[in-house]
Amino acid sequence: MANKESSLSAISYYNEAAGLLTQAEHANLQAQLWALLARQTKLFTMGESSSVPVETAQELLKSIYFCIGIHLKNHPSKSSLHLQEIALEDLFAAGARDVWALAAEGKSLLDIATKTALDIDNISYHDTLREISGSFKHYDIRFFAHDIPCMIDYQLSQAVPDELLGMEYINEYLRRLIIENRFCRCFQTDRIVPLLKVYCPDYKGLLINIFEPVLTNAIGLALLCKDVLSLEITDEDRAQLIKLFRPWNGEAIEQSMRHAVNRICTILEIWDTQTRTYLQKSGSNLLHQIRITSPDSLHNLFLPLPKS
């Protein structure tokens, strides 16, 4: 999962590194940047146009920042030094190679996401996977490396930060999707689908997240030390959960939530740190929802499975 540093966008990395330069170094950087932008514009127009719309130039510039930023991000301790000592053109070329590597990683991640895809009928879920798959053909590393050339409709439980761009965004999206996929695959589809029908009657057509209601019910059952794989929360279970949450003692309930998520990970044999961190964060988000939900409305969070 992206830690705080890597969730900073590549462009932010560039800006931070450039901000540490002296005025003279900055002026030199600007001159190099101008020349690089001129070169990129000439390549983009194939030499047929000496001018471009300002918006096009700004997008080409963003792409330059992005590529250089990606390279600096891969060398965080030497960012300013690289800007001072290495020609911007070389940094840009190195950054473009790094972006190619990101794209290759993205294809691997897509492969995993496709293999772990849920066999649940939700239009936005499957459309998004198809869109991402098609995006690799349209991804223009040369001129618009910062671009995300696809529509991503399916909403993750934890959205990818908007600051991430291009392949950074897509790769992070796929990583999170894979975590959610793998978690949901631990449960039977014929347990998940009825749950989704209660969560949202039109779960097939609307923009819902499949993972959240599954995790929520699993957490509820884990808190009660019941069978998490059943996903079944009865009215009595809900009443017990209300008693559990009633004291609203911040630290105690947070600790209970952490233990519940750990218990789920143990039962489902989830050992990798990234997934556990993701689940803990989702648990923490659930806790926030519980705090703002009245006890009478808890059935909207911990959903009852319909009686068959």
Added chain:
Amino acid sequence: MDKIFPLGPDSMQKVLTIAELQACNDLTARYGLSLSETQIQTIAEKRFEALKDTGRIEFGEGILKKLIYEFCDSPYIAQENYADTLCELVDSFYYFKNESMDRISDEELIVFMKRHFDGECQGSLEYLSGTTLEELCRNTRYGYETDGIGRLF
């Protein structure tokens, strides 16, 4: 981003543009055309004004030299109207680059402008921009195939 990189070191480009226009006088002299220092300043400023008005940015030489080289032998341009005609042509050029959605290259557009300026427009810039160029850009936007002089197949 704009704080880190305000697009366009204008002062440097202006100096280069002025130098370029001064150099063009050597070629255009044989056609009885030359630009005074004041006119050069005006045209240089006109270039940046036209770019700003049309929301475009230009690197390197720009199109002034190409416009001058192409139009200097026009029978409808004399010393009296040379500078003003150049200013109008610069305006029209960048405007119609936008109107054509950048689907026409600089060279194609300049050649087209010259051919029609000397031809059916008979030196009228109003006719050129109001009729001929509008038609070219409309055809281009709609994806109609044209021959080398902008007429529909």
